[in-house]
Amino acid sequence: xxxxxxxxxxxxxxxxxxxxxxxxxxxxxxxxxxxxxxxxxxxxxxxxxxxxxxxxxxxxxxxxxxxxxxxxxxxxxxxxxxxxxxxxxxxxxxxxxxxxxxxxxxxxxxxxxxxxxxxxxxxxxxxxxxxxxxxxxxxxxxxxxxxxxxxxxxxxxxxxxxxxxxxxxxxxxxxxxxxxxxxxxxxxxxxxxxxxxxxxxxxxxxxxxxxxxxxxxxxxxxxxxxxxxxxxxxxxxxxxxxxxxxxxxxxxxxxxxxxxxxxxxxxxxxxxxxxxxxxxxxxxxxxxxxxxxxxxxxxxxxxxxxxxxxxxxxxxxxxxxxxxxxxxxxxxxxxxxxxxxxxxxxxxxxxxxxxxxxxxx
Amino acid sequence: xxxxxxxxxxxxxxxxxxxxxxxxxxxxxxxxxxxxxxxxxxxxxxxxxxxxxxxxxxxxxxxxxxxxxxxxxxxxxxxxxxxxxxxxxxxxxxxxxxxxxxxxxxxxxxxxxxxxxxxxxxxxxxxxxxxxxxxxxxxxxxxxxxxxxxxxxxxxxxxxxxxxxxxxxxxxxxxxxxxxxxxxxxxxxxxxxxxxxxxxxxxxxxxxxxxxxxxxxxxxxxxxxxxxxxxxxxxxxxxxxxxxxxxxxxxxxxxxxxxxxxxxxxxxxxxxxxxxxxxxxxxxxxxxxxxxxxxxxxxxxxxxxxxxxxxxxxxxxxxxxxxxxxxxxxxxxxxxxxxxxxxxxxxxxxxxxxxxxxxxxxxxxxxxxxxxxxxxxxxxxxxxxxxxxxxxxxxxxxxxxxxxxxxxxxxxxxxxxxxxxxxxxxxxxxxxxxxxxxxxxxxxxxxxxxxxxxxxxxxxxxxxxxxxxxxxxxx
Numbered sequence: 045x046x047x048x049x050x051x052x053x054x055x056x057x058x059x060x061x062x063x064x065x066x067x068x069x070x071x072x073x074x075x076x077x078x079x080x081x082x083x084x085x086x087x088x089x090x091x092x093x094x095x096x097x098x099x100x101x102x103x104x105x106x107x108x109x110x111x112x113x114x115x116x117x118x119x120x121x122x123x124x125x126x127x128x129x130x131x132x133x134x135x136x137x138x139x140x141x142x143x144x145x146x147x148x149x150x151x152x153x154x155x156x157x158x159x160x161x162x163x164x165x166x167x168x169x170x171x172x173x174x175x176x177x178x179x180x181x182x183x184x185x186x187x188x189x190x191x192x193x194x195x196x197x198x199x200x201x202x203x204x205x206x207x208x209x210x211x212x213x214x215x216x217x218x219x220x221x222x223x224x225x226x227x228x229x230x231x232x233x234x235x236x237x238x239x240x241x242x243x244x245x246x247x248x249x250x251x252x253x254x255x256x257x258x259x260x261x262x263x264x265x266x267x268x269x270x271x272x273x274x275x276x277x278x279x280x281x282x283x284x285x286x287x288x289x290x291x292x293x294x295x296x297x298x299x300x301x302x303x304x305x306x307x308x309x310x311x312x313x314x315x316x317x318x319x320x321x322x323x324x325x326x327x328x329x330x331x332x333x334x335x336x337x338x339x340x341x342x343x344x345x346x347x348x349x350x351x352x353x354x355x356x357x358x359x360x361x362x363x364x365x366x367x368x369x370x371x372x373x374x375x376x377x378x379x380x381x382x383x384x385x386x387x388x389x390x391x392x393x394x395x396x397x398x399x400x401x402x403x404x405x
Numbered sequence: 406x407x408x409x410x411x412x413x414x415x416x417x418x419x420x421x422x423x424x425x426x427x428x429x430x431x432x433x434x435x436x437x438x439x440x441x442x443x444x445x446x447x448x449x450x451x452x453x454x455x456x457x458x459x460x461x462x463x464x465x466x467x468x469x470x471x472x473x474x475x476x477x478x479x480x481x482x483x484x485x486x487x488x489x490x491x492x493x494x495x496x497x498x499x500x501x502x503x504x505x506x507x508x509x510x511x512x513x514x515x516x517x518x519x520x521x522x523x524x525x526x527x528x529x530x531x532x533x534x535x536x537x538x539x540x541x542x543x544x545x546x547x548x549x550x551x552x553x554x555x556x557x558x559x560x561x562x563x564x565x566x567x568x569x570x571x572x573x574x575x576x577x578x579x580x581x582x583x584x585x586x587x588x589x590x591x592x593x594x595x596x597x598x599x600x601x602x603x604x605x606x607x608x609x610x611x612x613x614x615x616x617x618x619x620x621x622x623x624x625x626x627x628x629x630x631x632x633x634x635x636x637x638x639x640x641x642x643x644x645x646x647x648x649x650x651x652x653x654x655x656x657x658x659x660x661x662x663x664x665x666x667x668x669x670x671x672x673x674x675x676x677x678x679x680x681x682x683x684x685x686x687x688x689x690x691x692x693x694x695x696x697x698x699x700x701x702x703x704x705x706x707x708x709x710x711x712x713x714x715x716x717x718x719x720x721x722x723x724x725x726x727x728x729x730x731x732x733x734x735x736x737x738x739x740x741x742x743x744x745x746x747x748x749x750x751x752x753x754x755x756x757x758x759x760x761x762x763x764x765x766x767x768x769x770x771x772x773x774x775x776x777x778x779x780x781x782x783x784x785x786x787x788x789x790x791x792x793x794x795x796x797x798x799x800x801x802x803x804x805x806x807x808x809x810x811x812x813x814x815x816x817x818x819x820x821x822x823x824x825x826x827x828x829x830x831x832x833x834x835x836x837x838x839x840x841x842x843x844x845x846x847x848x849x850x851x852x853x854x855x856x857x858x859x860x861x862x863x864x865x866x867x868x869x870x871x872x873x874x875x876x877x878x879x880x
Contacts, residue, residue: 064793071797078804085811086834089818093830096822188448218597219449250597253461287463372526379524394522401526 103145109136110149117168118153118161133172143177150174151199166200175202182208187217194223198230214244222251229258236263240273246280255284256291271297274304282307283315290319298325305331313339314346321350329355337366341374348377357385369404414789421777428766429805436812438650443820446710459493459589465596466494467588467666468569471579472561473499477506481515483579486620488547492588496547498565499579503532503555512550517542529563529677532556537568558662559678559685566669566677575666576686578716582612582622583664587713591666594707603671603693605707606660608644610823611637612715622715627829632725634836635844636718641813645710645820652708656759658694658739660706662686664714671697682742683864684735691743691755698752712821726851733855734863736768771852803841810837 060069113132116123136142147169154165169175174196181193182204190212197204204227212224221243228239236259247255259267270292273285286304289297304316305328320328332347339347344367351359360381367374379397383390458464471487473480480499487497501509512518523537532554540548553564562576573595575588584590587607594605613633616624628634651657665686675693678685690706697704719725740747740763747764749756781798784790814833817823824830 068793068797071801075800075804078808082808082811085815089815092818246599248597253463376524376526391522397524
């Protein structure tokens with residue numbers, strides 16, 4: 045404590061009585077500081093709560109106004125479009141929050157309707173110049189503005205110079221990259237996966253799920269030939285292309301898939317087996333049986349799945365002696381498939397497995 | 406020159422002061438990291454709904470493992486709630502850990518179960534499995550029930566790992582209430598990272614007094630009892646400030662046993678849950694991370710800031726004491742088992758930041774706090790400090806504790822604002838002012854007792870009687 049006493053911090057505590065020892069002054073100061081901060085945060089919590097209540101109320105009011113307007117705009121034949129839309133724009137689309145709510149509401153309507161009404165909504169989006177607002181957001185430095193803008197523009201099918209979007213395919217933020225990918229697909233007329241040639245980071249399975257969903261539901265052009273990406277430098281792209289070949293039944297690409305059973309990547313080999321199996325290409329059974337012994341554990345599991353799907357009990361039997369003594373996960377899969385092939389012998393197969401277990405353990 | 410009593414008192418005073426400052430700095434940094442993490446998460450999730458993805462066939466199937474011990478009262482309802490989980494492909498694996506009540510019989514009767522010749526292997530050594538059951542009713546085809554000899558929660562979970570079919574496992578408490586999109590959110594880190602993700606966890610919330618219907622939270626309410634309400638603030642501090650910050654620096658050491666997802670193969674390779682510790686959830690994650698690090702395999706642990714799972718917290722002081730006693734022993738046992746990692750640069754953030762933090766500010770904190778209090782009283786007793794100093798210092802500590810809780814409340818208000826009614830937030834603020842006086846000394850004492858029990862070799866979990874959410878507020 046002696047050291048503390050020796051420090052002259054009188055100037056800080058000048059307003060406290062001189063006869064109070066220094067350490068007590070420190071304690072008093074710290075208590076006050078902590079309490080001030082605590083009270084500051086309490087005030088902040090109350091303000092935040094009030095702000096959120098006010099903001100939510102404002103959002104709700106704006107949303108209800110928009111809902112009424114959009115319903116009339118889309119479904120009321122007597123609705124005076126020119127006058128009412130202009131009036132709404134002048135009165136209710138001045139602040140950033142109001143514009144954001146309008147965009148969100150139009151997108152919500154747009155996701156629930158199709159055909160002529162969807163086109164009308166797009167026209168409204170343009171008439172209110174919401175596209176310009178989105179384009180400004182796209183140029184914003186904040187990543188979340190960019191990704192939100194990409195989302196809105198792609199949902200409303202508003203074309204932007206692709207050269208502006210391309211750099212965003214490799215943006216450091218996942219959300220921006222993903223929205224840029226989806227923008228390419230939704231706006232594409234004939235080559236929805238062109239962007240795959242421009243990405244420099246592997247696709248994640250999450251992104252692939254979104255891409256597949258967009259290809260199925262948002263893209264209306266001719267389906268691309270997925271074999272174009274079977275030799276991509278990105279293994280994730282190759283895996284995705286293999287999967288899509290099966291998903292979109294591109295039987296003509298089977299011959300392109302076969303060499304991939306020897307690909308250096310374990311995941312690519314697994315994906316190739318899965319797709320060939322999904323395409324019912326029975327000719328691979330013998331090939332898979334011959335490869336089984338030298339494959340990794342994961343690929344072996346995939347081969348067993350393929351045999352279950354394409355082969356029969358006799359094919360399965362060929363693998364029995366090709367499993368190592370300690371590959372219990374494979375053995376379980378093997379016996380379980382055997383039970384599926386021969387349901388009437390379920391009990392004896394189980395006994396057989398138990399015997400093998402007793403013998404090896 | 407000999408060391409005088411005054412010198413010792415001086416040195417001790419300085420040590421306590423330095424410790425206090427370090428702990429304040431630790432909390433400050435964790436608050437800063439957390440606020441950035443919450444902000445980024447909110448920004449990335451506020452404009453699109455990912456629920457449509459629940460239709461995607463590419464989502465990997467998940468095995469949901471739920472151990473049950475003497476849960477006869479609520480097991481049927483809890484399993485029914487689990488069966489309604491919103492996810493395209495999953496199996497529910499209930500592990501009856503040698504219950505002494507009628508848990509198993511109730512399951513058999515209600516779900517029309519029959520014993521199967523089920524193929525499995527003891528990848529991890531566990532107690533004997535008496536039987537594996539599946540339902541004759543196809544409506545419950547996702548349900549698998551394992552009946553085994555009693556071996557504790559860790560052993561039950563290991564049994565589930567041995568028997569389940571899928572590569573991703575989700576370990577949960579059987580009476581947990583999950584958010585409708587909890588599984589989708591929890592699996593996202595596994596699918597959306599370029600590194601191998603070995604585990605992911607989410608924010609756990611307090612379900613006491615909430616209105617629940619068909620296994621879903623209908624209305625979030627603040628617990629009526631003080632002891633449960635104060636745990637709401639504790640959970641805010643732990644999840645919104647603690648784990649959020651650790652997640653940002655990839656230093657998470659704990660995924661709550663109430664709801665966590667793991668890569669099955671990695672869990673098996675690491676040896677599964679350790680049944681020699683009462684902190685099996687923390688120990689497994691630390692061991693998995695240690696193994697990955699030692700094998701030099703790049704990996705990640707995901708953390709989802711959203712509230713995904715609601716659980717019942719102790720409503721009685723006695724049960725709370727047992728729980729905190731156990732948590733302390735669990736933390737200490739884990740750190741002792743992995744002492745090699747502490748201050749070891751080979752383990753990166755885990756070695757240089759996470760494990761030392763847990764050692765000094767989680768395990769040792771109650772001990773240092775307790776000894777500091779005793780030391781302070783001792784100094785006062787012998788007239789080495791004045792009453793004025795004693796009380797002003799207590800005020801500093803009190804003010805800091807209040808500030809810490811209020812900051813956590815602010816984080817909740819900023820992020821998820823689950824407690825919508827304004828009266829709840831005022832109640833919580835009031836609770837934050839009472840917590841350091843009424844609650845904190847109690848949990849500190851429970852933790853000190855936990856350390857004592859650790860020294861004398863106590864291994865038991867202690868009975869964890871739950872009021873049962875179904876009995877209180879389910880509609």
